[in-house]
Amino acid sequence: MNKRKGRQTVFFEVPPIIRATGTVAGKKEGEGPIGKCFDFVTDDALFNEKTWEKAESKFVKTAVSAAIKNANLEPEDIDYLLGGDLINQCTGTTYGIRDFAIPYFGLYGACSTMALSLSLASICIDGGFAKRCAAVTSSHFCSAEKQFRFPLEYGGQRPPSAQWTVTGSACAILEQGGTLKEGVKIEGITTGKIIDKGITDANSMGAAMAPAAADTLITHFKETGRKPSDYDIILSGDLGKVGKSIVIDMVGEAGYDLSQNYNDCGLIIFDGESQDTHSGGSGCACAGLTFCGYIYKLLKEKNIENVLFMATGALQSTLAIQQGESIPGIAHALSIHA
Amino acid sequence: MNKRKGRQTVFFEVPPIIRATGTVAGKKEGEGPIGKCFDFVTDDALFNEKTWEKAESKFVKTAVSAAIKNANLEPEDIDYLLGGDLINQCTGTTYGIRDFAIPYFGLYGACSTMALSLSLASICIDGGFAKRCAAVTSSHFCSAEKQFRFPLEYGGQRPPSAQWTVTGSACAILEQGGTLKEGVKIEGITTGKIIDKGITDANSMGAAMAPAAADTLITHFKETGRKPSDYDIILSGDLGKVGKSIVIDMVGEAGYDLSQNYNDCGLIIFDGESQDTHSGGSGCACAGLTFCGYIYKLLKEKNIENVLFMATGALQSTLAIQQGESIPGIAHALSIHA
Numbered sequence: 001m002n003k004r005k006g007r008q009t010v011f012f013e014v015p016p017i018i019r020a021t022g023t024v025a026g027k028k029e030g031e032g033p034i035g036k037c038f039d040f041v042t043d044d045a046l047f048n049e050k051t052w053e054k055a056e057s058k059f060v061k062t063a064v065s066a067a068i069k070n071a072n073l074e075p076e077d078i079d080y081l082l083g084g085d086l087i088n089q090c091t092g093t094t095y096g097i098r099d100f101a102i103p104y105f106g107l108y109g110a111c112s113t114m115a116l117s118l119s120l121a122s123i124c125i126d127g128g129f130a131k132r133c134a135a136v137t138s139s140h141f142c143s144a145e146k147q148f149r150f151p152l153e154y155g156g157q158r159p160p161s162a163q164w165t166v167t168g169s170a171c172a173i174l175e176q177g178g179t180l181k182e183g184v185k186i187e188g189i190t191t192g193k194i195i196d197k198g199i200t201d202a203n204s205m206g207a208a209m210a211p212a213a214a215d216t217l218i219t220h221f222k223e224t225g226r227k228p229s230d231y232d233i234i235l236s237g238d239l240g241k242v243g244k245s246i247v248i249d250m251v252g253e254a255g256y257d258l259s260q261n262y263n264d265c266g267l268i269i270f271d272g273e274s275q276d277t278h279s280g281g282s283g284c285a286c287a288g289l290t291f292c293g294y295i296y297k298l299l300k301e302k303n304i305e306n307v308l309f310m311a312t313g314a315l316q317s318t319l320a321i322q323q324g325e326s327i328p329g330i331a332h333a334l335s336i337h338a
Numbered sequence: 339m340n341k342r343k344g345r346q347t348v349f350f351e352v353p354p355i356i357r358a359t360g361t362v363a364g365k366k367e368g369e370g371p372i373g374k375c376f377d378f379v380t381d382d383a384l385f386n387e388k389t390w391e392k393a394e395s396k397f398v399k400t401a402v403s404a405a406i407k408n409a410n411l412e413p414e415d416i417d418y419l420l421g422g423d424l425i426n427q428c429t430g431t432t433y434g435i436r437d438f439a440i441p442y443f444g445l446y447g448a449c450s451t452m453a454l455s456l457s458l459a460s461i462c463i464d465g466g467f468a469k470r471c472a473a474v475t476s477s478h479f480c481s482a483e484k485q486f487r488f489p490l491e492y493g494g495q496r497p498p499s500a501q502w503t504v505t506g507s508a509c510a511i512l513e514q515g516g517t518l519k520e521g522v523k524i525e526g527i528t529t530g531k532i533i534d535k536g537i538t539d540a541n542s543m544g545a546a547m548a549p550a551a552a553d554t555l556i557t558h559f560k561e562t563g564r565k566p567s568d569y570d571i572i573l574s575g576d577l578g579k580v581g582k583s584i585v586i587d588m589v590g591e592a593g594y595d596l597s598q599n600y601n602d603c604g605l606i607i608f609d610g611e612s613q614d615t616h617s618g619g620s621g622c623a624c625a626g627l628t629f630c631g632y633i634y635k636l637l638k639e640k641n642i643e644n645v646l647f648m649a650t651g652a653l654q655s656t657l658a659i660q661q662g663e664s665i666p667g668i669a670h671a672l673s674i675h676a
Contacts, residue, residue, distance in 0.1 A: 084446055089448065103530065104668060106447045106651075107446060109444045116443065127461055317427035
């Protein structure tokens with residue numbers, strides 16, 4: 001157990017390398033501040049399909065294909081594919097990856113899925129069970145609004161705390177370390193536990209997930225003996241403006257100053273002012289696209305040296321909320337180095 | 339990569355040990371042929387809760403608590419909990435494990451979840467990332483019927499190919515091998531890929547999953563060089579009568595005779611004749627309870643020496659079926675020795 005730094009943190013013996021990523025985004029994401037970073041942007045939210053759910057699956061299929069192609073590989077070179085999404089029974093992922101015939105570990109971590117899939121892919125690789133893994137996730141504004149809130153046609157008002165589900169899919173190809181001298185390396189992971197502070201408002205996801213995010217960050221700093229300034233960037237997945245400020249306060253109270261280098265993917269992928277996204281972006285693809293499309297490239301081009309990337313998930317269902325349950329949050333973090 | 343036996347099969351260097359299991363079942367399961375094997379049986383399908391979903395979460399909580407207690411451990415002794423279920427956003431698992439504060443990897447594999455969680459837990463342990471993991475899953479007849487088919491009050495007719503979702507939850511505690519001389523060991527895993535042969539009938543899940551089950555079994559025999567008679571028992575998760583006969587045919591055509599020692603958990607947990615369960619049991623807890631409650635004890639007491647345990651999942655959502663999609667299947671197998 002010498003890989004263990006504490007209850008929630010493990011470091012890898014031979015840090016797995018992110019060999020390539022593949023990203024596909026919707027129109028609004030393409031028009032945002034990092035829109036130029038994605039492999040594909042489509043203006044058609046239906047992506048030439050008949051339903052939002054089929055479109056989301058096509059986003060997944062396109063992102064996985066792009067990642068494999070960007071890595072100069074074929075599907076049969078990938079030992080395991082790990083992924084999931086927000087839609088009931090992970091429909092986007094299942095139908096999106098159906099044709100690749102890659103051994104598949106299905107995951108459910110809501111918007112934490114990019115970090116969840118990267119974490120387990122790293123474990124499979126550093127543990128010696130796989131040479132290469134694909135980690136994938138997706139979300140779609142229309143399929144998510146329909147499932148979690150209101151039909152789009154209803155035209156429901158969105159309060160300022162509401163976030164905007166990102167449309168797109170992101171996939172990363174991880175490879176055994178040591179085969180390449182250079183590369184973006186996954187040094188270690190801090191795996192979250194479920195934290196539920198009693199929030200019941202599905203229009204305030206950032207607040208629901210913030211305590212889990214703060215818990216994972218504080219745990220990471222304690223277990224590694226690091227401080228926030230040891231990272232060039234600390235990122236949360238989709239807490240938005242509201243959740244971000246709660247995290248800064250909670251982590252600050254524990255003695256760690258996040259004011260200098262912490263941001264949220266939901267505030268990077270959209271320009272809240274000009275794009276009317278209220279508290280910011282959300283959805284599995286928010287952390288997925290921001291990491292795989294933008295942050296990964298900053299690391300690869302050595303514009304930054306290291307990142308603490310944490311995707312955050314609200315593990316709630318509409319049915320549980322209707323039955324009076326609160327929203328359980330979770331956050332998984334990865335320390336990633338250039 | 340010397341742990342690899344082929345594209346889908348890996349064997350563990352130090353096979354993880356199943357230290358204990360915990361099982362909680364509903365009334366019908368308690369009255370079935372293996373009803374005496376479960377830790378708890380409740381006559382109350384609501385388990386003293388207000389909704390089926392809250393009841394399912396309580397089943398999960400009770401099974402995890404029982405497993406940890408049966409292992410003479412505390413929740414803080416468990417490094418990772420891995421689990422999931424059938425209900426939208428894995429509600430049963432999320433709310434069931436919320437209070438344990440164990441680092442959590444959420445999974446989605448539908449009824450394949452018992453094998454999926456055991457597989458990834460074994461990887462975490464043999465890879466050196468965890469000393470102990472808990473693998474858990476659940477299903478509930480009422481929450482599943484309501485979500486996937488019809489409201490119970492509707493009293494829909496069930497065709498002979500239909501199966502009966504098992505009510506209950508099962509949890510296994512896995513531990514690093516080598517610390518105990520004796521024990522039930524997970525020797526290796528064969529991880530499934532998604533197989534979809536175009537079945538669209540939600541009342542014929544066994545047929546939808548059978549091709550994936552056959553594919554995983556044939557792959558396991560090819561990659562290990564073994565034959566069916568090398569195992570005392572070969573088990574599928576919840577194919578029922580219909581799916582079982584398809585698997586025997588498909589695997590037979592590939593040259594492997596399953597007629598002697600192959601059975602399906604759905605035909606073990608219920609007596610189809612007297613319990614009116616048509617094609618047999620189904621649901622995540624079907625494979626979960628049959629393995630953790632019955633087969634594990636046969637192994638532990640050395641009544642049998644080895645098992646090829648394969649849980650089978652139909653990764654479909656009602657929405658996808660309504661949109662004309664077929665049902666993708668997956669099957670994950672584990673070779674388990676006394």
